[in-house]
């Protein structure tokens with residue numbers, strides 16, 4: 001008798017799950033299905049799981065392919081199960097290709113092609129509706145989003161848009177997406193939301209058209225480079241009841257949220273200074289996005305992260321803002337320092353693509369300071385330090401993978417629960433970021 005095993009969360013049971021189990025069963029005579037516990041899903045960084053373990057087990061059982069159902073509750077269980085149950089074939093969807101090759105030592109490992117579009121299913125009922133996400137752009141961020149989206153329940157990427165069809169098609173093939181488009185309107189037609197991961201200057205138009213078409217928008221940072229554009233987009237979203245979020249991943253990450261809570265609790269006293277640095281050396285190349293005249297440079301590329309703790313901790317009402325930059329021959333800043341003055345606090349942003357510095361965040365108060373060492377924007381651990389070193393404290397929380405799953409999870413929750421929307425980065429903060437970008441770019445034009 002040939003024994004097959006597969007594992008999964010099987011949340012909001014859908015056609016993709018059913019087809020996976022059907023094909024897994026067909027590979028042998030006896031199918032064992034491992035369903036993950038809530039605890040294990042939290043541990044492996046899976047977010048937004050809706051159904052209880054009992055309900056997920058019931059759904060797997062009622063589809064009729066499983067001969068036996070077991071519970072998966074820890075990382076190293078798979079090897080043990082394969083040995084214990086004398087398994088011949090381990091099966092999982094192709095979104096995990098490569099991950100479970102280590103089991104080859106114990107049994108055959110088969111990756112079955114994932115179901116590309118789970119929306120057209122007779123099992124689809126309103127409660128089980130998975131958000132169909134389309135990705136705009138097919139570069140590095142889009143790739144990272146694909147790696148992260150499988151960790152968020154209730155959303156799946158169904159299509160990609162790129163004005164160059166060949167790029168869109170290559171991306172769709174690589175990530176097994178149902179559709180690739182070079183026509184934006186057609187792309188918007190059969191999705192619920194977009195993730196805009198295209199070059200900065202294209203964000204506004206793509207976001208505007210998506211909102212006009214009634215689609216939710218998650219937009220890479222900097223969302224836009226002009227205050228009035230940001231204001232217009234947020235007004236459109238509000239009037240139409242759509243979700244619009246700027247994708248600054250740090251804003252949604254547990255450890256950074258913890259840091260904000262501690263800073264605001266008064267633990268380090270009154271905050272007088274926030275200093276945030278992000279540098280990333282990028283080789284000078286006039287064709288590279290980061291070196292494009294006008295929209296390129298270190299500030300537009302990196303400052304969104306640094307602005308986040310400043311606006312979160314000191315508010316959006318700064319009274320003065322000045323910039324100092326070093327520029328290349330095309331007027332593109334390779335290093336910038338921005339000085340903020342608030343009524344009773346100051347802040348500094350440092351960004352560099354041609355100058356390297358320690359990428360730390362330092363929040364100074366009357367009783368102590370908070371320090372996050374480089375790379376602070378991927379906050380995992382931070383220290384709260386006092387005059388008396390013996391009192392210093394350390395805090396940490398996970399920042400799994402690329403960290404994009406947190407913003408995706410919030411996007412899903414905000415779409416699904418309109419009455420309880422919670423924007424970790426508010427419209428006002430995001431609009432202020434666009435205002436700062438605009439001031440920076442105007443300043444740069446004024447100087448050159």
Ligand code: C2G
Pocket residue numbers: 007008009010011016017020036046072091092093094095096112113114115116117118150156
């Ligand atoms: N799947 C699929 N097509 C989809 C969605 C999911 O074929 N459109 C497959 C997945 O690849 C997986 C199974 O359905 O094989 C269950 O998917 P999930 O419930 O999302 O579980 P997952 O997080 O993939 O668990 O130990 C757990 C496993 O490692 C995988």
